[in-house]
Amino acid sequence: MAVKEKYQPVLDLGEQLNIQDGDVTVEGDILKIKGTAKTQYEKNILWDKIKEIGGENPSDIKANIKVADESVYARHIVKKGETLGKIAKHYYGNAAKYQAIFKANTNILKNPDLIYPDQELVIPNL
Template sequence: MKLKYQSVLNLGEQLNIKNGDVKEENGVLHVKGLAKNQYEKNLLWDEIKKIGGENPTDIIADISVEDASVFANHTVKKGETLGKIAKHYYGNAMKYTAIFEANKNILKSADLIHPGQELVIPNL
């Protein structure tokens, strides 16, 4: 089972999932850990579903979220816009206004962001 879900375990390592524990019992993989935020938890679940389908029966994942007050945190990269960031996290570029509103303490305009800025991606 570990081999089948190795990409999930690798992703957990890449995301620095805390308190990670993996064990196999009776053909079922039990995975436990603490993700930084909901976005990272969703990434893990998306990877699980990609391998095991919508409701896999050969894996039980207990992934908690360390900070449920935000959806994610994002460091702005060169060439990004709030629209591109919103499209990445929400699947909808028009949700950029939610990101702008959540970051008014550091952003003066939705059209002006700079590489290196740390943005809060709010829960919708």
Template sequence: MTAKEKYQPVLDLGETLNVKDGKVEEKENKLNVWGTTKTQYEKNLLWDKIKEIGGNNPEDIMADIKVEDTSVYARHTVKSGETLGKIAKHYYKDASKYQAIFNANTDKLKNPDLIYPDQELVIPNL
């Protein structure tokens, strides 16, 4: 199996995330990938997938992933049934950090218990 075949799920995720300026090269059974994600959260998703496949220190891949917008951790469009707590749990693995999301969106939100589908929220860097 080539390195490209091994890391195909990473390349597929990059396509799903619409990574900009994506470039892939394979030399001497080592995969080199470059690109720019929209947010740090998307970059983290790619690295998590790389580590899932190759372990914590994979030697058969070199990834240079940049982030387009470092002012936020992510941007999230609210879906029906979501709460700030559920959103915080998704991004930070801690529902109690919902207040950070609320504070970053006081221009749109007046009450942390009232969010609506299709609102775009900023998920701040912690």
């Protein structure tokens, strides 16, 4: 299997995430990709997909992924039925870290139990 086809799911994910300044080349048996993700979270998603396909230390892909906004881990649009705990579990793997999200958003949130659909929350770097 050619290396570009092997990592096609990574390239597709890059398009879905709207990675900027993207470039993909093949040199021999190595796929070289570069681009800029909006946030560290999106960069992590790309790396997780690379590792899912190529293993923990893949030798057939070289990725240079930069982050446009390093001041936050992610930005999240609240969906119906979500809580800060659910959002913290999604991004950090730990619902108890909801307080960090609340503290980063006190400009729009007055109570951690009251969030509303379509609010854009900053998910801070921990």
